[in-house]
Every structure is written in structure tokens, then in C-alpha cells.
Amino acid sequence: MKKMIIALAATAALLGGFASGVQAQDKTKVCFIYVGSKTDGGWSQAHDIGRQALQEHFGDKIETPILENVPEGPDAERAIERMARSGCGMVFTTSFGFMDATVKVAEKFPDIKFEHATGFKSAENLATYNARFYEGRYIQGQIAAKMSKKGVAGYIASFPIPEVVMGINAFILGAQSVNPDFELKVVWANTWFDPGKEADAAKALIDQGVDILTQHTDTTAPMQVAAERGILAFGQASDMIAAGPNTQLTAIVDTWAAYYIKRVQAHLDGNWKSEQIWDGLKDGILTMAPYTNMPDDVKAMAEETEAKIKSGELHPFTGPVKKQDGTEWLAEGQKADDGTLLGMNFYVEGVDDTLPQ
Amino acid sequence: MLEAILLTVITAATPLVIAALGELVTERSGVLNLGVEGMMIMGAVSAFAATQITGSPYIGVLAGIAAGGAFSLLFGFLTLTLVANQVATGLALTILGLGLSGQLGESFVGQPGIKLQPIVVPLLSDIPFMGRLLFQQDLIFYLSIALVVGINWFLFKSRTGLKMRAIGDNHASAHALGINVIRTRYLAVMFGGACAGLAGAQLSLVYTPQWVENMTAGRGWIALALVVFASWRPLRLLAGGYLFGAVSIGQLHAQAFGIGIPSQVLSALPYVATIVVLIIISHNRRTTLINTPASLGKPFVPER
Numbered sequence: 001m002k003k004m005i006i007a008l009a010a011t012a013a014l015l016g017g018f019a020s021g022v023q024a025q026d027k028t029k030v031c032f033i034y035v036g037s038k039t040d041g042g043w044s045q046a047h048d049i050g051r052q053a054l055q056e057h058f059g060d061k062i063e064t065p066i067l068e069n070v071p072e073g074p075d076a077e078r079a080i081e082r083m084a085r086s087g088c089g090m091v092f093t094t095s096f097g098f099m100d101a102t103v104k105v106a107e108k109f110p111d112i113k114f115e116h117a118t119g120f121k122s123a124e125n126l127a128t129y130n131a132r133f134y135e136g137r138y139i140q141g142q143i144a145a146k147m148s149k150k151g152v153a154g155y156i157a158s159f160p161i162p163e164v165v166m167g168i169n170a171f172i173l174g175a176q177s178v179n180p181d182f183e184l185k186v187v188w189a190n191t192w193f194d195p196g197k198e199a200d201a202a203k204a205l206i207d208q209g210v211d212i213l214t215q216h217t218d219t220t221a222p223m224q225v226a227a228e229r230g231i232l233a234f235g236q237a238s239d240m241i242a243a244g245p246n247t248q249l250t251a252i253v254d255t256w257a258a259y260y261i262k263r264v265q266a267h268l269d270g271n272w273k274s275e276q277i278w279d280g281l282k283d284g285i286l287t288m289a290p291y292t293n294m295p296d297d298v299k300a301m302a303e304e305t306e307a308k309i310k311s312g313e314l315h316p317f318t319g320p321v322k323k324q325d326g327t328e329w330l331a332e333g334q335k336a337d338d339g340t341l342l343g344m345n346f347y348v349e350g351v352d353d354t355l356p357q
Numbered sequence: 358m359l360e361a362i363l364l365t366v367i368t369a370a371t372p373l374v375i376a377a378l379g380e381l382v383t384e385r386s387g388v389l390n391l392g393v394e395g396m397m398i399m400g401a402v403s404a405f406a407a408t409q410i411t412g413s414p415y416i417g418v419l420a421g422i423a424a425g426g427a428f429s430l431l432f433g434f435l436t437l438t439l440v441a442n443q444v445a446t447g448l449a450l451t452i453l454g455l456g457l458s459g460q461l462g463e464s465f466v467g468q469p470g471i472k473l474q475p476i477v478v479p480l481l482s483d484i485p486f487m488g489r490l491l492f493q494q495d496l497i498f499y500l501s502i503a504l505v506v507g508i509n510w511f512l513f514k515s516r517t518g519l520k521m522r523a524i525g526d527n528h529a530s531a532h533a534l535g536i537n538v539i540r541t542r543y544l545a546v547m548f549g550g551a552c553a554g555l556a557g558a559q560l561s562l563v564y565t566p567q568w569v570e571n572m573t574a575g576r577g578w579i580a581l582a583l584v585v586f587a588s589w590r591p592l593r594l595l596a597g598g599y600l601f602g603a604v605s606i607g608q609l610h611a612q613a614f615g616i617g618i619p620s621q622v623l624s625a626l627p628y629v630a631t632i633v634v635l636i637i638i639s640h641n642r643r644t645t646l647i648n649t650p651a652s653l654g655k656p657f658v659p660e661r
Contacts, residue, residue, distance in 0.1 A: 037569075037570040039466040041467050041569060160620075194575075195574070196560065198565075200605065200609055219569050220467075224469075243467075353615060
């Protein structure tokens with residue numbers, strides 16, 4: 001319904017544009033498309049917080065219309081095209097599944113600058129941007145290994161795509177750096193967004209004996225279950241401390257604001273170029289929520305690791321690392337290259353799960 | 358361990374059973390309302406909002422029931438009074454409900470919810486194993502069981518139930534016999550809406566005490582499917598709902614346990630298992646035909 005209202009508004013704006021002879025172009029339109037609702041408490045909300053900061057930064061100079069709850073699939077292309085036709089100067093499509101749709105629409109509108117989050121297909125007028133979430137996962141793994149009494153954590157995963165597999169591997173590598181025998185149980189919810197199912201997965205993992213939870217799904221339901229059962233957990237995409245004041249250890253918080261401001265500034269200055277950005281903790285594109293509910297020495301360790309990752313002294317994927325089947329992946333001191341990470345389809349040693357192919 | 362699993366199963370199955378029971382009654386009266394998902398989400402948001410405002414989840418439960426019932430009236434008015442197409446109207450109800458609930462609930466997103474607490478039944482709850490499972494539950498679970506028993510009695514043992522089934526099978530004949538078709542159908546539609554609203558309240562007060570947009574995540578559609586697979590029989594529906602819940606939860610445990618079956622296969626299991634079992638129990642074509650409301654989805658315009 002909301003989509004329809006926005007669509008109607010967009011159509012009205014378009015007609016209005018024709019009628020008044022497109023002289024209302026003094027404001028640049030920067031458009032955003034979300035896969036979830038702007039208040040999902042996770043992924044899409046993080047993008048919307050970035051958008052709000054962007055709007056505030058540029059004030060009257062720009063407009064930032066949004067389209068939310070756009071399903072990945074055939075609808076996405078229509079939604080993006082509709083946005084493009086409504087006079088947007090820039091369009092940010094903020095979900096991996098919008099990739100092909102964005103590519104197609106970008107071809108049709110060469111004068112509009114497109115930016116796609118977390119994808120790998122680019123063009124002259126299509127840039128991609130992503131964050132090295134695995135850096136945060138590594139820190140979480142270290143904290144989990146320190147805080148878990150049983151030495152086993154639970155991981156609620158969404159879909160077996162490289163992004164998620166990379167996160168699982170980074171988590172276990174971080175944990176093993178503290179406790180080489182640390183175990184990780186993985187449950188695939190096969191959804192990004194289903195509070196009930198995410199809660200069920202959390203309960204199943206806790207009943208199977210994990211005492212720390214981490215998630216790669218979008219709602220705060222697992223955090224809530226963890227709080228109810230009295231175990232510890234990590235938040236995802238947004239700071240989830242409200243759902244578990246005595247539960248959240250930290251959260252990976254996506255902070256897109258600085259990136260959005262930088263790119264829109266470039267567009268306004270006329271020097272926007274298509275780039276493939278993959279920034280990390282040091283660039284501030286992801287930040288760690290305050291380290292809470294842990295003793296000072298664990299907090300100190302987490303902060304130290306964070307500093308080392310920022311300075312480049314530590315790369316979470318540094319050898320020696322073996323694959324799950326025991327074959328060597330990274331030799332002593334060898335660092336994983338970005339290409340391998342972005343196409344990651346295997347587990348490292350220590351994950352107690354069979355990777356769905 | 359088994360107890361923990363079963364407790365999770367009960368929580369997962371309860372909203373499906375309640376929403377499906379409501380739809381079962383609606384369909385038995387000959388009306389097909391595909392708007393279960395929309396009514397459910399309206400129930401969820403209203404229950405959550407009322408609870409946050411008043412501080413009492415019981416008022417929340419009432420608000421959920423009322424919201425679902427009121428929302429279904431819209432469907433009733435369009436399809437029964439204006440004789441609009443039931444399938445199209447039902448779909449519109451779902452889309453409207455999902456959008457409207459998002460709008461209404463916007464200010465409640467991210468607020469920690471208040472959980473509907475269990476009511477411990479004295480004595481019975483002391484029974485080993487079963488007592489903990491069945492007699493230390495929340496109000497909505499008790500209601501779901503009462504509804505199954507009550508509806509089963511109503512449909513097959515009461516005169517009013519018989520009349521309602523007659524309308525569902527042949528509204529013209531029922532009308533000729535002097536039964537008020539439209540009024541009965543209005544009541545059946547509202548009962549279905551109230552049940553969907555109650556199921557929604559279970560989601561936002563018990564299952565995951567929080568409000569997020571689209572939190573029903575397709576459960577209304579599963580409820581609709583359950584009605585058909587249960588061949589419009591309440592007891593089969595209960596079995597189907599719990600089977601679906603059990604396999605859904607079981608597959609998560611299987612994954613956590615690490616049994617090495619691909620998670621996609623495991624995720625499909627609840628659907629496959631439910632379909633297979635319900636096909637087996639309803640394999641007799643004759644009884645299935647007898648149970649199917651013959652004028653389901655057909656519009657009724659009373660002749661003068």
C-alpha cells in the first residue's frame with residue numbers, strides 16, 4: 001500500500017514535472033530503494049539512518065525519496081525504473097538481490113548515477129559499495145570464545161551466499177584465535193526476515209547447548225530470545241541493545257552516512273566516477289556498538305583487535321588456515337585476496353555444519 | 358530436550374491452528390476469504406499497540422481479536438453486500454492489511470514488547486512432563502484448544518452448525534428453507550477475522566513480543582493451505598498444524614545438531630510432510646467431497 005502511495009506520488013511528480021517544463025531541477029533528487037521496511041531494526045534501517053544523515057548534511061539542496069519493502073525479483077526492476085523516471089539524479093539500490101535489476105535499469109538511463117550495495121556488477125554509471133563486515137565478525141568470534149562457558153556458539157544464518165559464509169568463517173577464526181577448540185553450530189533460516197522463524201532457530205540452538213548467539217538475519221527476535229533465556233548475543237546491522245540491554249555484547253553497526261555524503265558531494269561537484277568500494281572498520285563504514293555486558297579484560301582485547309584491524313596490522317583471514325575438509329587454504333602469513341573472499345563457498349576448519357551448496 | 362522442543366512446537370503451531378480454524382468456519386459457510394494474512398497482521402499490530410499503551414497484554418489480546426473482526430467486516434461488506442469477487446477482495450484485504458499495519462505500527466517499531474505470561478493451572482501442571490507442556494501455557498494456547506473442541510462440536514453436533522454447513526453446501530436451498538444466508542455468512546466471516554486477529558496477537562505478544570512490519574511472514578497463507586489439506590475438519594486441522602510446527606522446529610534442531618542433510622531440503626520438509634500426511638488421511642475421495650463446502654466462493658444474491 002505504501003509502495004502504491006509512493007508510486008502515485010512519483011507519478012504525480014512526474015506529470016507535474018512535464019507540466020511545469022522541468023524547471024524544478026534546482027534540487028537534486030537522491031533516491032533510495034530498500035528491500036525491507038525503513039524501520040526493520042536492522043539492514044534497511046541502517047541505510048535509512050544513512051539517508052537521514054545525508055538529507056541533514058545537504059539540507060535544502062537535495063531531496064531523498066525512498067521506496068521500501070521492494071521484493072527482490074521481477075518487481076525490483078520496475079520499482080527502480082519508476083524511481084529513475086521520477087527525475088532522480090542518483091539512485092541507491094541497497095540489497096544484494098537488486099543487482100541484475102539495477103544493471104538493466106542503469107543501461108536504460110545513462111545520465112543517472114546508480115549505486116548498488118554489496119553487489120559485484122558495475123558499469124560506467126553504476127558503482128558498487130560494500131562493507132567488510134567480516135572484520136566485525138572476527139572481533140565477535142574472539143569475544144564469544146572469551147565469554148562462552150561451554151565453548152560453543154550458535155549462528156543463525158540466512159542464505160548460503162559468499163557474504164554470509166565469509167561472516168561465519170571470520171567468526172570461527174576469531175574464536176579459534178582465543179580458544180582453538182571453539183565450536184560453532186550453524187542453523188540456516190533460509191530467510192532474511194521472519195521474526196518467528198529467527199526466534200525458533202535461536203531456541204533450537206540454545207536447546208542444543210550453545211550459550212552465545214550471533215545472527216545474520218534482519219530482526220531483533222533472536223536477541224529477544226537470548227535475553228529471555230539468559231544467554232549472551234551479538235546484534236546485527238543496527239545496534240540492538242534495546243532488545244537486550246543485559247544481553248548484547250556488541251553489534252556490527254552499518255554506518256553508511258559518511259559514504260553517502262561523500263558520493264552525493266562528488267555528484268554535485270560533477271566528479272562522480274563509477275567505483276567498486278569495499279571499505280572496512282578503518283573507513284567507518286561499519287562500526288562496533290559499545291562493548292557491553294563483558295568484563296574489562298575482554299573489552300580491552302576487543303578494542304585492541306579493532307585497533308589492529310583498523311591499522312591494517314591484522315587481517316582476519318591470515319594463514320595458516322585450513323578448509324573444513326582439512327586441505328590447506330592459506331599458508332603461514334598469507335592473506336586472503338578480495339576475489340576469493342567475495343566468492344567464498346567453503347567453510348574453514350572448526351565449523352560444525354555442512355555448507356548448503 | 359524433548360520437552361524444550363515440544364514447547365517451541367506449541368508456540369509455532371498455535372497461531373497457525375487458530376487462524377486456520379477461523380478460516381475453516383468461514384469456508385464452511387461457503388465464503389472464501391484469502392485475506393487471512395492481512396487480518397492476522399492487523400491483529401498483531403493492534404494487539405501490540407494496545408498492550409504498549411495500556412500495559413496489559415490481555416487488553417492487547419482483546420484488541421487483536423477486535424481488529425481482526427473489524428477488518429473482516431470490510432471483506433464481508435464488499436463480498437456479501439456488494440457481491441464483489443471473493444478471491445480478488447481477499448487478496449486486496451491482505452495487501453491492504455500489510456500496508457496499513459506498517460503505517461499504524463510505525464511508532465511502535467523497536468519497542469521492547471510485553472509478553473503474555475503463562476497461566477499455571479493448579480494441580481494439573483504438576484503432572485510430570487505433560488503438565489509442564491499443556492498446563493503452564495498462555496491464555497491464547499488454552500483458547501486454541503478450546504476453539505478446536507468448540508468448533509468441532511458446533512459444526513457437527515449443533516443445530517446452528519448444521520444450518521451453517523447447509524448454507525456452505527447449497528446457499529439457494531438454505532435460503533429457500535428460510536435460513537438467513539447473508540447474516541450467517543457475516544457472522545462466519547467475522548469469526549474468521551477475529552480468529553486471525555487472535556493469531557496475530559499471539560505473534561506479537563507470545564511468539565516474538567515485538568512489532569515489526571510484515572511479521573506474519575506468510576503464516577496466513579499456510580493457515581489457508583491447512584484448511585484445504587485438513588479437508589475442512591477441525592481435528593485434522595489441529596493435527597496438520599502441529600505436524601507442520603513439529604517438522605519446522607525439528608528441522609532447525611536437525612541443523613543445529615549437524616546431521617548433514619542440506620538445509621534447503623530440511624526447510625522444505627514441513628511443507629512436504631504436511632502435504633503427504635494430510636493427503637493420506639484424506640485419500641478417500643468420497644469423504645473429501647462430502648467435507649468440501651459445495652458453494653465455496655460462489656456469490657449469493659437472494660431472490661425476492
